[in-house]
């Protein structure tokens with residue numbers, strides 16, 4: 001999800017109306033870092049290891065919940081599959097092992113810190129099974 005670009009557009013629109021330079025409208029107390037890998041077009045094979053990465057550049061000084069975890073989504077629904085847990089959300093990356101799941105091009109990750117953020121849809125293959 002592109003929350004950051006949405007809020008940037010809103011701030012830009014608000015600035016145009018007010019006729020001022022862009023300034024943040026509110027201080028963020030919730031940290032929802034955008035996932036930078038996997039991205040659209042990424043193909044993972046079951047059993048491989050990959051570094052999931054996310055952008056920590058706009059982290060607030062005080063993070064309410066610094067413990068991250070990552071879950072797998074398929075077809076727009078969050079599955080019970082946990083890919084990583086109890087890591088520092090400020091690390092910006094965590095190595096995960098691609099789980100043994102059916103082939104599909106509609107997988108996403110959800111990175112949870114204070115709140116959840118979705119990756120774009122990407123592909124997992126290698127099981128030889130598809131729904």
Ligand SMILES: *[C@@H]1O[C@H](CO)[C@@H](O)[C@H](O)[C@H]1NC(C)=O
Pocket residue numbers: 049050051093095
């Ligand atoms: C993930 O990143 C770490 C640190 O850069 C590196 O040591 C590790 O080999 C990477 N893992 C993969 C699967 O690329």
Ligand SMILES: *[C@@H]1O[C@H](CO)[C@@H](O)[C@H](O)[C@H]1NC(C)=O
Pocket residue numbers: 061062
């Ligand atoms: C962060 O938390 C510390 C300790 O509670 C506090 O002193 C400081 O003012 C807070 N900073 C911000 C930007 O909220």
